[in-house]
Amino acid sequence: MGLKLNIIFMAALFGLILDSSNIANSQILRFEATDNGAILPQSDITQALLKAWSNACASTSPSKVVIPNGIFKLSGASLEGPCNAPIEFNLQGILQAPPADANFTGGDTWVAFEYVDFLTVSGGGIFDGQGKPTWGKDCAKDQYCGNLPINVRFNYVTNSIIQDVTSLDSKQFHINVLGCQNVTFQHVKIIADENSPHTDGIHIGRSTDIKILDSNIQTGDDCISLGDGSKHITIAKVTCGPGHGISIGSLGKYPNEEPVNRVDVKGCILKNTKNGVRIKTWPDSQEGEASDMHFEDIVMENVGNPIMIDQEYCPWNQCDSQLPSRVQISGVSFNNIRGTSSTALAVKLICSGGLPCQDVEMTDINLKYSGEEGEITSECKNVKPTVSGIQNPPACVTIEA
Template sequence: DSTQALTTAWKEACASASPSTILVPKGNFAVGLITLEGPCKSSIGLQLQGTLKAPADPSKIKGLGWINLNKIDLLTIFGGGVFDGQGKSAWVQNDCHKNGPICKTLSMNLRLYAVTNSILRDVTTLDSKNFHVNVIGCKNLTFERFKISAAETSINTDGIHIGRSDGVNIINTEIKTGDDCISLGDGSKNINITNITCGPGHGISVGSLGRYKNEESVVGIYVKNCTITGSQNGVRIKTWPKSEPGEASEMHFQDITMNSVGTPILIDQGYCPYNQCTAEVPSSVKLSKISFKNIKGTSTTKEAVKLVCSKSFPCNGVELADIDLTYSGKGGPATSVCENIKPTIKGKQIPAICSGSAAKAA
């Protein structure tokens, strides 16, 4: 077990007044729960060439994260190595879909809290028991040439989840998993997602929002030049009905290719998984300044564009431009569904968006 060795190396490097790097050489290294804590006296690197392996038994890790990175400035993680969560035996124990908020807590591969001015590049997170990467309270953080992999059947294995963080960039990254490729929770601000391949998975999602009290606003989400393949959704914004009040604005999705995706464009203000909520009461999350531009490809569902906004707070300032989504299944061609929204439409629109019977009261 290399837990102690890695922890000791970190403490020494963190205490160094000059920049230092910890090297994990090629090979497999078993490590238990690890917390790498700052602040450090200088910039610090973790060069991961080998594979760190989590205990396969989920009960061996007490806590939300397996590898926890806390309060670190100027961190670089690189080297082509792998964080292997060994989650396959744990996924069957995930009961969140049955029990809602009181479900078994499984560990995430990487949990970053208050990490600033840092970069993770050329590393892989594999088979996490829960979310692969959880980013909370971070600022100026970049994921580049990052790779995430878990089975399509794995439960709750979001690729990168971001909350209450400002200035996170995810670029040139490949995500294949069983839940959202990227999910953006409350307080996500100035998030740039560029040149991502996503799928299988549940697409790139803002939300879900409005489930808890005192959620922070979401402002400035830019998703560009991405390819989404074989996922349950494409790009989506989801808020809970009967929600706490909240706001999300300046969310822009552009130049995205959809290959056999279920509902490529989705706003869902009645998001209510496993019937854990009162769907009749409209969402109180206000959505505004949203654009979907140059989104093309194929949908596996007839409703290729679904814009279902809140009756209490209809979506405001939504633009769709150059949409070309086709459906080749039964009862085709593709259609759109619109509720409580009057979007601005420009350029090509396949399917016709919010026209005639597709539009309900706005």
Template sequence: MAAQLNIVLGMSIISVLLMLEVEAQAGTFDVVAKFGAKADGKTDLNKPLLDAFKAACASSSAAKVLIPKGNFLLSGAKFQGPCKAPIEFLVQGTVMAPPDVKAFKEPIWVNFYKIENFKMSGGGVFDGQGAQAYKREGCVKNDYCKHLPISVRFDYLTNAMIQDITSKDSKQFHVNVLGCKNITLERFTVSAPKDSPNTNGIHIGRSNGVTVLNTKIETGNDCVSFGDGAENVLIKGITCGPGHGISIGSLGLYQNEQAVKGIKVSQCALSNTKNGVRIKTWPNSYPGAASDLHFEDISMTNVNFPIIVDQKYCPWNRCNLKEESKIKLSNISFKNIRGTSTQSEAVKIICSATFPCQNVELDNIDITATGSKGPAVSICTNVKPKLSGKQNPPACTGKVPPTKRMF
């Protein structure tokens, strides 16, 4: 009797395991096994991937879209919710964009749109194949080539987690986060040449509750940038370089920009970047505001301009520098920032004469100039910062060079 019971129990366990395996397989939509995608780097993944997403999105239980290992060419795709249940993209392979910029009719390659409870993971790569775009005339000094495609857009997602994904050689921005609520990017990797124009690593705008953790960014523009409407953002554990640093702005170029507030950047390491941590607003700007902006525990190695507040941001001198910025900056702190600067202007806080910066704090600053540029200096205009801890260079003792611009 006992032997029979053991056999029955054994069969029951096997049945349950088989059932769970079947259910797990049913919830995974493999673009190769189920939808005929080819990992040959030549056949367009668009239809198999969209078909897999539609099936997963229609599932009443949590579902997974699987892009297995291999090289897949993707002309472009928009994944639009809402979906009936949580959905995950498990990206194990390399998804490649067409190298020719003429293949894109609009500046989007991969777009995740209005999805709730979304996850992406798997260690895969989105390869923008941007080499041709970097060589285009006019992209460096005349315009930003905004018609070129952003590699991955996360638009209006709610409760999203992006882990262990790489963006490589985007033609324009690598990642754009817009209109999202509660989205985290963790162990994300960005890789592009230092001379790749306008290839911001992660750009965040009009989103609330964004977290970026333990991420490595090597690119040709800002490692992380913030547009208007960014709120309650934590950037922690970022390794940045090459690139242009971590930047709030530029702000004030357009009408009706939303306020930026609640930005914290901490425990980051920047090396061989054009800028360190900065806030930039246009002169003669439209009205606006940015507040509660905090940078702390940051190391700088061979950074051109480690700490910058620039309310006369004017790339290539294409604006009226005689006019003041109308962006109100307040509650800003730079704490425990250390390292080396390749330029003498290690700290530069240039605020608006119309709206001087309010409640700015410098605490434990220790930056040394390297090379032949002379000793490090700290420059301040239209601001009276609160000082505490070490101040190297001595705070607010330098003079503003009349013509030097920073990009």
């Protein structure tokens, strides 16, 4: 037993993904979340789950918390570590959040995993946020959506893997990643209607070595969004759409934001999204940096604004758009971006007049306009990209602020 645990810990130490198969051959202690009186489907499983997690987390051997097939109510759960050994949350059934009407005020968290090392979330089950009744609220005017629960939070989780689970109809973000390190999401599904506001699929902030692989995200906001402090992020073989695309930012709204560095987006497909791949910062912003960001082998299918840098991002006119952004963008490459654009303006690189973008490369851009009238075009402002290979639309002419 001791030798097998040492193997697991050494694998994670060297940055390898903790696969549940690594501990499958060990003696795993199993804790059924339905063993404590919440056995029937449609029961409230909250107290049983918290007790099962507490017992599993206290185990000195690898453990597994199992939620079997069926539909179970869950009012909310903070599943906290640190735990004494690797732990798996095995969701086979459906967890349902409390239903909500338009006046719902349930707080900003439904399920949270916090301060856990060597966590596996798996099982093929569904986190059902039951968010549809809340989506009609006008969040832009009163910021009400900020008080709605995120389906699943990962706070300060390390050396972990989340795989083969679905997030459905969240009331706000589906998955939020904060302060995490060496965490992989793979074979994850995220599903919500195109008209669901503020339902970002996966939002990452102040986290390092995060991978999102082989996943499918359909939602009403950004499929994936990266906040400040996102470093060494890999997004590969993700299918996105509907939604607002894959976004870095928005950045610069708050003081003391941490730099964004080393982001690789590759081999992804975007379908019928409002935007493609973009970097966005606020004008009149706080100081910040975003560097070493690369978008490669991306297929666009009827996508609006397929390639975008927007340093004049100012939704709902909540800023002074006349003052330049103070976020320095540098080291950006767009390589082998192809497909169709639903907007005539397919490439839009709008950089800061105070801190023009540096070291931007455009290689083999081949986009066609899917509209009936007009020609596909590009626009640049405060940036002089280096271009090579195919350039369709033709490379843009730089406009100084």
